[in-house]
Amino acid sequence: MFIADAWYMGAWADELADAPVSRRICNQPLVLYRSKEGEVATLYDSCCHRGAPLSVGSVIDQGLQCGYHGLVFGNDGVCVHIPGQAQIPRKARVRSYPTVEKDQMIWVWMGDPEKADPALILDYPFHNDTGNWPHSHGMYEIDTTYQMMMDNLMDLTHLGYVHAKNVGGKAATLVEAEMDVITTEKGVDVKRWMPDCEPPPTYLKCVDLPEKIERWQEMEFIAPSAVLQWTGAVGKGQGAREDFSKRVGGFSMRLYHFATPVTETSCYYFWSAAHNHLLGDPDATENLRKEVEIALEEDKWIVQAQQDRIRETGDDWLVDVRSDKARVAMRHALKKMEAESGPLAAGPVVTDS
Numbered sequence: 001m002f003i004a005d006a007w008y009m010g011a012w013a014d015e016l017a018d019a020p021v022s023r024r025i026c027n028q029p030l031v032l033y034r035s036k037e038g039e040v041a042t043l044y045d046s047c048c049h050r051g052a053p054l055s056v057g058s059v060i061d062q063g064l065q066c067g068y069h070g071l072v073f074g075n076d077g078v079c080v081h082i083p084g085q086a087q088i089p090r091k092a093r094v095r096s097y098p099t100v101e102k103d104q105m106i107w108v109w110m111g112d113p114e115k116a117d118p119a120l121i122l123d124y125p126f127h128n129d130t131g132n133w134p135h136s137h138g139m140y141e142i143d144t145t146y147q148m149m150m151d152n153l154m155d156l157t158h159l160g161y162v163h164a165k166n167v168g169g170k171a172a173t174l175v176e177a178e179m180d181v182i183t184t185e186k187g188v189d190v191k192r193w194m195p196d197c198e199p200p201p202t203y204l205k206c207v208d209l210p211e212k213i214e215r216w217q218e219m220e221f222i223a224p225s226a227v228l229q230w231t232g233a234v235g236k237g238q239g240a241r242e243d244f245s246k247r248v249g250g251f252s253m254r255l256y257h258f259a260t261p262v263t264e265t266s267c268y269y270f271w272s273a274a275h276n277h278l279l280g281d282p283d284a285t286e287n288l289r290k291e292v293e294i295a296l297e298e299d300k301w302i303v304q305a306q307q308d309r310i311r312e313t314g315d316d317w318l319v320d321v322r323s324d325k326a327r328v329a330m331r332h333a334l335k336k337m338e339a340e341s342g343p344l345a346a347g348p349v350v351t352d353s
C-alpha cells in the first residue's frame with residue numbers, strides 16, 4: 001500500500017530544463033516539466049486524445065504539447081489547444097498533481113490535492129548554501145521497496161561490512177557506537193557517537209586526520225522516506241558531541257536521502273552529498289562524490305540482493321536484533337502515517353468532479 005497523502009521527491013530541479021521528464025510515482029505514470037514561464041508542473045503521463053505518453057512531447061509557449069497529434073495542455077491538465085479545431089471538449093483534460101520547487105528539488109503530492117500543504121515539505125537549506133555546503137547529487141532507480149532503503153539507512157552497523165573499504169571502516173567501531181533513538185512528531189531522530197576510533201578510509205582520502213578520532217552520525221528520519229544525515233569526525237578529545245563549534249577542522253558531510261516509491265517493490269533513490277571541510281578546494285566536492293557513489297553502489301547491490309530473497313520468502317520470519325532499534329522506530333512511524341493517509345490520486349482523470 002502506498003502512503004498517498006505525502007510530498008514525494010519527483011526530480012532534482014536541474015533535471016527540469018527544456019524537456020519533460022517521465023517518472024512513475026506510487027505506480028502512477030507522471031510527466032514533470034517546467035513551463036516557459038518557469039513554473040513546475042506534474043500531469044498524468046497519458047494524453048486524453050489517444051493515450052500517448054505526454055513525456056515524449058515538448059514544452060511550448062502555450063503549455064505541454066503532446067508529441068502525437070499536437071494537443072496542448074496547461075499546468076492544470078486542461079487542454080488549451082487542439083490543432084485544426086476551435087471547440088475544446090469539456091472532458092479534454094488529464095489529472096494534474098500539486099507540484100512545488102523547494103531547495104533545488106521538485107516535490108509532488110500524490111493524495112487528496114486539498115491536503116497538499118507546501119508547509120509540510122521538509123526543509124533542506126544546505127542545498128542552497130553552496131558557500132558552506134557545496135554538494136553533488138544524483139538518483140538511482142533501485143529494485144527494492146522504499147521501506148527497505150529506509151531500513152538500510154536506519155541500521156548503520158552495515159557500514160562496517162558493506163562499506164568497510166570506504167565510508168565504513170572497522171565493523172566493531174560501528175557496532176559499539178553509542179546510540180540515542182528518539183521518536184519525533186515527523187519521524188525518528190538517531191544520534192550515534194564513536195568517541196575513540198580510527199578514521200575510515202574515505203575520511204582519510206578526503207582530509208588529514210590523526211590516528212584517533214571522535215566520530216558522529218546523526219540522522220533525522222522524516223516520514224515517509226527522507227533521511228537527513230550529518231556525519232563527520234575530528235581529532236579525539238575535542239568534545240564535539242555536544243559542542244557543534246568543535247565540529248570543524250576535520251571531516252564533515254551532510255548526506256541527503258529520499259526514496260520515492262515507483263512500484264510496490266522499486267524506488268527512486270535521490271541523494272546528495274555536501275561537505276563543510278576543505279571549503280574553496282575545487283577537488284573536495286568531486287572527491288567526496290566519487291567516494292559516496294562507490295558506497296551507494298554497494299548499498300544498491302545489497303538491498304537488491306535482499307529484495308530478491310524476500311520476494312521468495314516474504315519477511316514475516318525475519319528476526320530483529322539490537323541494531324534494529326532505530327529501524328523498528330522508523331517502521332512504527334511509517335505505519336502511523338499509512339493509517340492516517342487517504343486514497344491515492346490514481347488514474348488519468350479526476351472522476352469525482
Ligand code: FES
Nearest residue numbers: 047049050066069
Ligand atoms: S495522442 Fe496526444 S494528441 Fe493524439
Ligand SMILES: [Fe+2]
Nearest residue numbers: 162163295299
Ligand atoms: Fe550503506
